Amino acid sequence: VERTRVSFVxxxxxxxxxxxxxxxxxxxxxxxARLARVEGSELARPDPSASWFLDGVRSHERYxxxxxxxxxxxxxxxxxxxEATHGVLIPLRKSAAWWGLAQDERRAIFEASSxxxxxxxEYLPAVARRLYHCRDLGGEFDFLxxxxxxxxxxxxxxxxxxxLRATPEWDFVEREVEVHVRRAPFTSPPRP
Amino acid sequence: VERTRVSFVxxxxxxxxxxxxxxxxxxxxxxxARLARVEGSELARPDPSASWFLDGVRSHERYxxxxxxxxxxxxxxxxxxxEATHGVLIPLRKSAAWWGLAQDERRAIFEASSxxxxxxxEYLPAVARRLYHCRDLGGEFDFLxxxxxxxxxxxxxxxxxxxLRATPEWDFVEREVEVHVRRAPFTSPPRP
Numbered sequence: 001v002e003r004t005r006v007s008f009v010x011x012x013x014x015x016x017x018x019x020x021x022x023x024x025x026x027x028x029x030x031x032x033a034r035l036a037r038v039e040g041s042e043l044a045r046p047d048p049s050a051s052w053f054l055d056g057v058r059s060h061e062r063y064x065x066x067x068x069x070x071x072x073x074x075x076x077x078x079x080x081x082x083e084a085t086h087g088v089l090i091p092l093r094k095s096a097a098w099w100g101l102a103q104d105e106r107r108a109i110f111e112a113s114s115x116x117x118x119x120x121x122e123y124l125p126a127v128a129r130r131l132y133h134c135r136d137l138g139g140e141f142d143f144l145x146x147x148x149x150x151x152x153x154x155x156x157x158x159x160x161x162x163x164l165r166a167t168p169e170w171d172f173v174e175r176e177v178e179v180h181v182r183r184a185p186f187t188s189p190p191r192p
Numbered sequence: 193v194e195r196t197r198v199s200f201v202x203x204x205x206x207x208x209x210x211x212x213x214x215x216x217x218x219x220x221x222x223x224x225a226r227l228a229r230v231e232g233s234e235l236a237r238p239d240p241s242a243s244w245f246l247d248g249v250r251s252h253e254r255y256x257x258x259x260x261x262x263x264x265x266x267x268x269x270x271x272x273x274x275e276a277t278h279g280v281l282i283p284l285r286k287s288a289a290w291w292g293l294a295q296d297e298r299r300a301i302f303e304a305s306s307x308x309x310x311x312x313x314e315y316l317p318a319v320a321r322r323l324y325h326c327r328d329l330g331g332e333f334d335f336l337x338x339x340x341x342x343x344x345x346x347x348x349x350x351x352x353x354x355x356l357r358a359t360p361e362w363d364f365v366e367r368e369v370e371v372h373v374r375r376a377p378f379t380s381p382p383r384p
Contacts, residue, residue: 003327003328003330005330042330057328057330059291059327059328060291060292061294061295062254062295063295064294064295065294065295065296065297066293066294066296066297068294069294099251099252100252101258102253102256102257102258102260102261103253103254103255103256103257103299104257104258105257105258107295133328134328135195135251136195136249136251136325136326136328136329137328137329138195138197138234138249
């Protein structure tokens with residue numbers, strides 16, 4: 001649970017080739033050739049030539065309860081599996097109405113009515129997932145979620161996000177973008 | 193629930209005169225003459241001559257449930273009351289063990305066994321309080337809590353923190369400092 005910083009940097013370099021950028025709700029993000037995911041103890045200072053960058057923090061769980069955490073830990077794969085050559089970055093912002101709710105109200109929408117954790121569990125270990133928080137950092141988004149999967153699991157990924165978007169929780173989403181990527185050839189081996 | 197940034201800057205200037213700095217647990221903070229609390233949409237860039245500065249974010253509630261929120265809203269005073277000439281800044285860091293707990297485990301320690309919210313309510317409206325989060329910002333502390341009260345309520349403040357420190361929640365506190373201040377004479381009127 002140590003804090004790890006992350007910067008997603010879109011530009012000319014990076015181990016992921018950007019295939020397409022899909023604005024799901026709200027404003028798009030600019031197109032670029034490559035995406036880099038840089039984790040470390042400090043935020044990466046992106047090259048000024050970058051098209052855009054998004055910073056986040058890998059931090060503690062905000063809604064997951066202990067029994068759920070045990071289930072997740074039992075089945076979630078690591079990032080960087082050799083077969084997981086496809087990835088998606090989903091930056092997402094929730095509304096002021098969401099953030100104005102109390103913790104129990106948010107948790108009730110998140111799991112009791114939307115079954116966010118339970119739905120995600122159904123797609124493990126096929127679709128690896130890492131959540132970064134960025135609301136407190138003051139950028140345009142509240143969360144950055146990173147997914148990795150094998151090409152054959154692309155339909156599973158699509159089904160996962162379709163199901164989540166049909167839940168009451170998504171009534172509070174006011175901006176969401178999908179950045180689809182593929183591991184670029186001739187780059188260094190995947191990081192763990 | 194808009195995010196507001198805060199910087200507490202200790203140095204030669206600021207509307208609060210620093211009376212004393214008390215290391216409750218772990219390392220101290222350096223002494224300085226004055227303390228400024230600067231809220232805004234961006235973090236203040238402190239003067240390089242500052243002794244130290246601590247950044248935080250006024251953000252959404254992390255444990256408060258709706259019934260508790262209603263109770264708090266009903267009794268909590270604003271900051272900047274003319275009679276509240278005394279203040280205390282408490283920067284605090286919790287342990288890795290705390291952050292490794294699931295949300296329900298943290299909530300259970302926070303309120304079910306430690307009664308953090310209930311204890312705080314007993315000292316309202318005498319002791320005004322504003323919580324800032326800073327764990328995701330990557331500094332030395334996880335929280336910055338700011339208290340304001342009239343001189344006659346100093347014993348109530350001392351009792352409040354004594355009671356909180358006796359709870360199971362405080363077993364997870366690994367650093368805590370009290371910075372006691374008094375509104376400096378001949379400064380601009382209190383901000384709301």
